[in-house]
Amino acid sequence: MSQTLARVAQTIESRKLENGGDPATSYVSRLFSKGDDAILKKIGEEATELVMAAKDARVDGDVSKVLYECADLWFHSLVLLAQFDLSPQQVLDELARREGLSGLAEKAARPS
Numbered sequence: 001m002s003q004t005l006a007r008v009a010q011t012i013e014s015r016k017l018e019n020g021g022d023p024a025t026s027y028v029s030r031l032f033s034k035g036d037d038a039i040l041k042k043i044g045e046e047a048t049e050l051v052m053a054a055k056d057a058r059v060d061g062d063v064s065k066v067l068y069e070c071a072d073l074w075f076h077s078l079v080l081l082a083q084f085d086l087s088p089q090q091v092l093d094e095l096a097r098r099e100g101l102s103g104l105a106e107k108a109a110r111p112s
């Protein structure tokens with residue numbers, strides 16, 4: 001796994017309230033203290049901001065905002081994974097499992 005992903009996931013884990021995280025000093029702890037709905041709201045917002053950045057980039061050519069918003073979405077997705085005691089490695093394992101399996105073939109093989 002990317003060392004950066006692993007390190008950020010480890011920091012996020014350390015921010016859980018049961019691990020001593022303090023909502024007064026940590027953004028992540030504050031999100032954990034607010035619970036599922038606050039985390040899900042951020043995911044929705046960041047996904048929308050990424051969509052808007054991509055649309056804007058087609059107009060003004062500024063792809064830097066696409067990277068910035070994608071990082072926000074990935075980061076908040078890491079918080080969501082931690083909320084469910086899941087790890088980014090498990091997502092990477094799922095992507096690895098799918099490697100070489102055509103999305104079109106997989107969809108066609110689904111039970112109707």
Ligand SMILES: N=c1c2ncn([C@@H]3O[C@H](COP(=O)(O)OP(=O)(O)OP(=O)(O)O)[C@@H](O)[C@H]3O)c2ncn1[C@@H]1O[C@H](COP(=O)(O)O)[C@@H](O)[C@H]1O
Binds near residue numbers: 008025026029045071
């Ligand atoms: N990668 C990030 C990261 N990316 C974005 N953010 C924060 O996510 C928040 C939401 O971003 P927005 O642009 O939506 O800002 P906003 O609309 O003002 O936010 P809200 O008031 O709606 O929450 C901002 O406060 C950003 O600073 C992050 N906060 C923390 N991290 C990582 O998490 C670690 C732990 O952070 P703390 O828990 O704050 O110590 C950090 O060291 C970083 O590695």
